[in-house]
Each structure stands twice: as structure tokens, then as C-alpha cells.
Amino acid sequence: MPSSPLPLRRITVLSGGVGGARFLQGLLHGLRTGVVPGGSADTEVTVVANTADDWWIHGLKVCPDLDTVMYTLGEGIDVERGWGRREETWSAKTELEAYGVEPTWFGLGDRDIATHLVRTQMLEAGFTLSQVTEALCRRWLTPAHGSSVRLLPMSDDRVETHIAIADPDSASGRSVIHFQEYWVRLRAAVPAEAVLVVGQDAATPAPGVLAAITEADLVVLPPSNPVVSVGTILGVPGIRDALRASAAPVVGLSPIVGDSHVHGMASQMLTSIGVEVSAGAVGVHYGARSAGGVIDGWLVDSRDAAQVPRLEQAGLRAQAVPLMMSGLDATAAMAAAAVSLVAGPA
Ligand code: GDP
Numbered sequence: 001m002p003s004s005p006l007p008l009r010r011i012t013v014l015s016g017g018v019g020g021a022r023f024l025q026g027l028l029h030g031l032r033t034g035v036v037p038g039g040s041a042d043t044e045v046t047v048v049a050n051t052a053d054d055w056w057i058h059g060l061k062v063c064p065d066l067d068t069v070m071y072t073l074g075e076g077i078d079v080e081r082g083w084g085r086r087e088e089t090w091s092a093k094t095e096l097e098a099y100g101v102e103p104t105w106f107g108l109g110d111r112d113i114a115t116h117l118v119r120t121q122m123l124e125a126g127f128t129l130s131q132v133t134e135a136l137c138r139r140w141l142t143p144a145h146g147s148s149v150r151l152l153p154m155s156d157d158r159v160e161t162h163i164a165i166a167d168p169d170s171a172s173g174r175s176v177i178h179f180q181e182y183w184v185r186l187r188a189a190v191p192a193e194a195v196l197v198v199g200q201d202a203a204t205p206a207p208g209v210l211a212a213i214t215e216a217d218l219v220v221l222p223p224s225n226p227v228v229s230v231g232t233i234l235g236v237p238g239i240r241d242a243l244r245a246s247a248a249p250v251v252g253l254s255p256i257v258g259d260s261h262v263h264g265m266a267s268q269m270l271t272s273i274g275v276e277v278s279a280g281a282v283g284v285h286y287g288a289r290s291a292g293g294v295i296d297g298w299l300v301d302s303r304d305a306a307q308v309p310r311l312e313q314a315g316l317r318a319q320a321v322p323l324m325m326s327g328l329d330a331t332a333a334m335a336a337a338a339v340s341l342v343a344g345p346a
């Protein structure tokens with residue numbers, strides 16, 4: 001076990017979209033209100049976000065997880081949907097449909113399109129995704145929004161999750177579709193036979209990512225999807241090794257509560273990679289750093305308390321606490337519990 005991380009000057013969080021963003025909101029609230037041990041409003045939070053959900057659509061580069069984190073922390077998110085802009089309108093989508101332009105199942109809101117236009121123009125002018133993200137965040141992640149969070153894409157290279165599904169009409173009996181098609185068009189309602197992360201092996205971490213992990217006082221895996229959010233970040237060559245080498249403790253929170261995910265499709269993704277759908281199995285899947293894995297501590301929900309001994313046997317610190325992000329205070333308490341789990345002596 002690494003030395004105590006307190007005081008917390010720097011925290012790095014490896015995040016997907018909605019689950020990660022909600023956790024970050026609670027963490028920041030906890031830092032501001034003093035409930036996170038060793039933390040304060042001055043604690044610097046760096047988010048390394050998954051970019052393997054990204055895709056090009058109607059000529060625009062869309063980065064769902066980066067935008068969900070950015071809009072959520074910048075108070076521009078549609079809170080009910082959990083993604084996209086609040087007070088959104090859909091005229092462009094309706095017009096595209098009137099032209100018969102496919103795909104019609106992926107909705108881009110009018111306000112959201114402005115973000116994608118800025119991003120796409122900057123990329124086409126030669127800026128990297130990191131530079132574009134920094135530029136977009138100048139609007140959203142300011143002290144005026146109560147947070148001075150730094151948001152980094154996991155990589156500036158194109159990495160895309162594709163899902164193999166059964167397809168009796170195809171000669172191979174399979175089709176491989178983009179993650180967005182699996183999730184948005186098919187609602188993850190058909191089994192995923194395999195998860196293929198295209199471009200991952202050749203990708204390099206974006207500038208600042210490795211240093212954010214090795215120079216942090218604490219690294220957190222929020223309750224994001226372990227396969228297509230955190231898994232894809234860890235799969236970028238160099239990131240797993242940085243996590244393993246970091247002097248900071250690494251702590252995670254389970255996105256599986258009881259026998260399923262809370263939202264989304266983590267259950268389908270875990271099944272496709274052969275991991276049992278339980279909070280304990282996900283902790284064991286990440287594994288203890290002392291045994292070749294990437295985490296030191298793992299929080300499960302109170303109703304999964306029976307999983308704690310199994311996690312401890314695997315070399316992890318583990319504890320069962322309420323893990324439902326039902327509001328800022330509840331989520332801040334989760335962040336505080338995560339810090340406490342790995343901060344003190346064993
Ligand atoms: P996505 O990229 O939008 O799918 O978001 P993430 O990967 O960051 O997070 C998705 C995960 O968050 C899902 O697997 C959910 O089970 C998990 N999640 C959402 N809400 C909660 C919650 O209140 N508690 C816990 N423990 N997990 C949650």
C-alpha cells in the first residue's frame with residue numbers, strides 16, 4: 001500500500017460520461033464543503049476522460065464523454081437526460097430527417113451542434129483534441145462555475161469502440177457496429193459478442209495524462225463503465241503502467257449495485273468480456289496493484305457487503321457504503337469514503 005495521500009493537493013479521476021460526471025460533481029462538492037478528508041476547495045482535480053465513444057456524424061466530431069463531463073461540471077447539462085445541453089432544441093435534427101439523411105437515430109441538439117462545430121473546425125485547422133478540449137473548457141470549467149477542473153482526453157489519437165453482434169444476414173454470422181449504434185440505436189438490447197477497441201494499440205496518451213496519474217496524491221476510478229469507459233482508458237498503451245507505477249493510492253467505486261448496473265449497459269459489456277456482473281467481480285477484474293492489477297481499494301454498495309471478504313482476499317482494501325448518487329451530499333459522502341478507504345493505515 002502506498003503512503004497516505006493526505007493532504008490531497010491533486011486528485012486524478014479516470015472518467016466515462018454520465019456516471020463519472022455525476023461522481024465528479026459530488027467530489028467537487030465534497031472538496032468545497034470540507035467533507036473529503038485532506039481535501040479543500042484548492043485541491044486540483046484532473047479528469048482523464050474516455051474518448052473511445054467518439055465518432056464522426058453529419059461531418060461533425062462528437063465526443064460524448066468529454067462533453068458530458070464538461071457540460072455537467074459547467075452546469076450546462078440537461079439534468080434529466082444526463083447528457084446534452086439543457087434547454088435544447090432539435091430543429092437541425094428535424095431538418096436532417098426531412099432530407100432523409102441517415103442516421104436518424106442519433107440526435108444532435110441545436111445547442112450541442114455549436115460545440116461540435118467549434119471542435120470540428122479546430123481539428124480541421126490542425127489543433128489536437130487536447131487543444132480543442134482546453135479551448136471548449138474555457139467556457140465551461142471556470143471558477144465562476146465553482147470548479148477549476150482540468151479535463152484531458154485520454155488520447156489525441158482516434159480510438160473507437162466497436163461491438164460485435166450476431167447477424168444471421170451476414171456471411172460470417174456477425175456484424176461489427178460502432179458503440180454508438182449498439183447503444184443508441186439498439187439500446188444494448190442484443191448480446192455483445194465482443195468489444196473491439198479500434199486504434200487503441202497505436203494510440204498514445206494525450207499530453208499531461210501520464211503525469212496526472214503519476215504526480216497525483218490520489219487516483220480515483222469513479223463508478224464508470226468498467227469496459228467501455230475505464231477499460232478503454234486503461235487500454236491506451238502507457239496508462240495502465242502509469243497507474244501501476246504511481247506512488248498515489250488508487251481507489252475505485254463500483255458501478256454495479258446488486259446484480260446489475262445502475263444505468264447504461266455495463267452488465268452487457270461485462271458479460272461480453274467474461275466478467276461476472278457483480279460489484280466484487282468488477283473489483284477483482286481491476287485487481288489489486290499488489291497482485292498485478294490497478295487499484296488498492298474498492299468500494300461496493302451497502303447491499304453488496306457480502307462481497308467484501310472476497311475483495312480482501314484478492315489483496316484489496318474494501319468496504320460497503322451507500323453508493324447511489326442520489327444527490328450532491330450523498331455523492332460527496334461516497335468520495336469521502338473512497339479517500340478514507342485508502343488514506344489511513346491498513
Ligand atoms: P457513460 O459513459 O455515460 O455510460 O457513463 P460512465 O461510464 O461514466 O458511467 C456509467 C456507469 O455509471 C453505469 O455502469 C452505471 O451503473 C453507473 N452509475 C450510474 N449512476 C450510478 C449510481 O448512482 N451509483 C453507482 N454505484 N453507479 C452508477
Ligand code: CA
Pocket residue numbers: 016017018050053064065228229
Ligand atoms: Ca460513454
